[in-house]
Amino acid sequence: ATVKRYQFDIQVKNVSRLCHAKPIVTVNGMFPGPTIYVREGDRVLINVTNYAQYNMSIHWHGLKQFRNGWADGPAYITQCPIQRGNSYTYDFNVTGQRGTLWWHAHILWLRATVYGAIVIMPMEGTPYPFPQPHMEVNLLLGEWWNTDVEQVVNQGEKLGLPPAMSDAHTINGKPGPLFPCSEKHTFAMEVEWGKTYLLRIINSALNDELFFAIAGHKMTVVEIDAVYCKPFTTQALLIAPGQTTNVLVRADRSPGRYFMATRPFMDVLIPVDNKTATAILQYKGIPNTVMPIMPQLPASNDTDFASSYNDKLRSLNTPQFPANVPQTVDRHLFYTIGLGRNACPTCLNGTKLAASLNNISFVMPKIGLLQAHFFKIKGVFKTDFPDRPPKSFNYTGAPLTTNLGTSLGTRLSRIAFNSTVELILQDTNLLTVESHPFHLHGYNFFVVGTGIGNFDPTKDRSKFNLVDPPERNTVGVPTGGWTAIRFRADNPGVWFMHCHLELHTSWGLKTAFVVEDGKGPNAGYTSFGSFSDGEGKESSSDVG
Numbered sequence: 001a002t003v004k005r006y007q008f009d010i011q012v013k014n015v016s017r018l019c020h021a022k023p024i025v026t027v028n029g030m031f032p033g034p035t036i037y038v039r040e041g042d043r044v045l046i047n048v049t050n051y052a053q054y055n056m057s058i059h060w061h062g063l064k065q066f067r068n069g070w071a072d073g074p075a076y077i078t079q080c081p082i083q084r085g086n087s088y089t090y091d092f093n094v095t096g097q098r099g100t101l102w103w104h105a106h107i108l109w110l111r112a113t114v115y116g117a118i119v120i121m122p123m124e125g126t127p128y129p130f131p132q133p134h135m136e137v138n139l140l141l142g143e144w145w146n147t148d149v150e151q152v153v154n155q156g157e158k159l160g161l162p163p164a165m166s167d168a169h170t171i172n173g174k175p176g177p178l179f180p181c182s183e184k185h186t187f188a189m190e191v192e193w194g195k196t197y198l199l200r201i202i203n204s205a206l207n208d209e210l211f212f213a214i215a216g217h218k219m220t221v222v223e224i225d226a227v228y229c230k231p232f233t234t235q236a237l238l239i240a241p242g243q244t245t246n247v248l249v250r251a252d253r254s255p256g257r258y259f260m261a262t263r264p265f266m267d268v269l270i271p272v273d274n275k276t277a278t279a280i281l282q283y284k285g286i287p288n289t290v291m292p293i294m295p296q297l298p299a300s301n302d303t304d305f306a307s308s309y310n311d312k313l314r315s316l317n318t319p320q321f322p323a324n325v326p327q328t329v330d331r332h333l334f335y336t337i338g339l340g341r342n343a344c345p346t347c348l349n350g351t352k353l354a355a356s357l358n359n360i361s362f363v364m365p366k367i368g369l370l371q372a373h374f375f376k377i378k379g380v381f382k383t384d385f386p387d388r389p390p391k392s393f394n395y396t397g398a399p400l401t402t403n404l405g406t407s408l409g410t411r412l413s414r415i416a417f418n419s420t421v422e423l424i425l426q427d428t429n430l431l432t433v434e435s436h437p438f439h440l441h442g443y444n445f446f447v448v449g450t451g452i453g454n455f456d457p458t459k460d461r462s463k464f465n466l467v468d469p470p471e472r473n474t475v476g477v478p479t480g481g482w483t484a485i486r487f488r489a490d491n492p493g494v495w496f497m498h499c500h501l502e503l504h505t506s507w508g509l510k511t512a513f514v515v516e517d518g519k520g521p522n523a524g525y526t527s528f529g530s531f532s533d534g535e536g537k538e539s540s541s542d543v544g
């Protein structure tokens with residue numbers, strides 16, 4: 001196999017957006033960071049050297065890291081963070097996956113500026129299962145704060161309130177010309193009439209599910225989360241933080257300039273639309289003075305669009321790319337998602353917001369959980385996470401204002417090797433209902449069902465799609481509803497699972513699975529990342 005090497009230098013750089021300049025944490029001084037460009041079957045070595053004042057760790061979001069949790073990246077879950085002046089080499093094989101994924105900082109809220117695309121080309125000689133595009137373009141959707149993000153977060157912590165919302169959305173780090181001082185911070189792509197383009201769209205925003213549309217042009221969705229899907233054509237996309245969506249776009253409209261636009265899907269909040277980011281799709285030969293046309297995006301509370309869009313997602317499920325959906329279940333899990341409040345003596349009003357699974361808010365450990373598991377270090381975590389919420393825990397009914405206190409703990413669930421798992425994620429009415437994009441590390445899963453209201457095992461399970469459900473690594477649990485996922489626990493290790501809204505993650509909406517080791521040769525964890533000091537490392541991007 002080919003070995004691809006990258007050097008990531010974590011550096012602070014001054015960047016200006018929206019008439020504000022501020023230092024941000026970057027990889028190699030780039031914002032967004034460099035693209036990891038590999039082929040299925042490659043071995044990838046990424047040496048990360050930290051020159052910034054914050055501890056760092058990088059997660060390769062969606063890469064399965066088969067028997068290789070040491071390279072997964074979430075701080076205090078699979079590794080201790082990389083301290084200033086130190087390096088860590090992420091060493092992994094890209095097996096059985098091709099498509100668009102991404103990487104991001106996995107500590108504090110540093111992924112606000114530390115993120116980039118991962119493009120995995122199919123094996124040599126294996127074409128895409130759709131028409132070969134003329135060109136491919138990455139579009140990373142993000143968020144921008146005018147002030148220092150870590151300060152914003154700490155301020156919120158102190159008050160026990162949510163931190164201030166971002167000031168703009170961005171496309172490839174740029175908000176686009178609808179924002180002040182942003183004419184030059186506009187991403188533009190040039191197209192030739194009659195040609196087809198593959199857009200690799202990544203939602204790297206911290207806290208917003210996003211709609212995305214291109215004026216005048218339909219998009220054909222061909223892949224989600226690096227899994228091919230049954231192609232369908234749509235005017236707009238819905239994409240949750242953590243998710244990726246590949247679309248084909250044909251440049252067959254009257255040559256001109258067209259806005260590509262993104263703005264949040266906020267189903268329960270009062271729709272405020274002051275953050276729409278735009279980029280430009282420009283036909284060759286059209287002058288920059290032509291005013292671009294704006295696309296129609298779904299209204300920011302359009303839940304009907306959201307559910308009908310998600311209903312269209314289906315695995316390709318061909319003999320070459322089968323959907324191996326577990327037909328039977330060894331282990332049934334049912335986790336409620338709740339928001340609540342906890343005592344916080346140092347906070348302004350004595351309480352702070354908390355988020356929970358089965359009414360447990362996860363407490364971050366001081367030692368990496370994978371280390372603790374591998375070296376059998378006692379007292380770091382417990383594996384008593386309940387398979388269902390406590391009987392006495394009433395999560396149904398009208399918004400509940402009592403019994404909001406969550407319990408705290410570093411509690412994990414132990415899963416037998418190779419068992420099939422079904423997990424129902426159930427949103428609740430505690431404090432408020434909200435939609436939650438759930439991400440599982442180390443696995444893809446099948447989204448076999450979803451619905452509004454409370455999950456009814458007798459009625460709802462019989463309607464599951466066990467043939468061609470979407471296979472992905474992040475799924476949106478609808479507001480006041482449920483989502484059912486299934487996967488085979490064939491990847492031993494300690495795997496994080498959390499809401500990919502950074503706000504909720506920091507309030508404790510997370511847990512991890514300890515998947516036990518299997519039998520036979522190669523049953524263990526096959527590699528171990530190496531620590532070294534950062535001296536003598538050259539600073540270059542894309543050494544591969």
Ligand code: C2O
Pocket residue numbers: 059061074104106242439441496498500
């Ligand atoms: Cu993209 Cu644990 O996250």
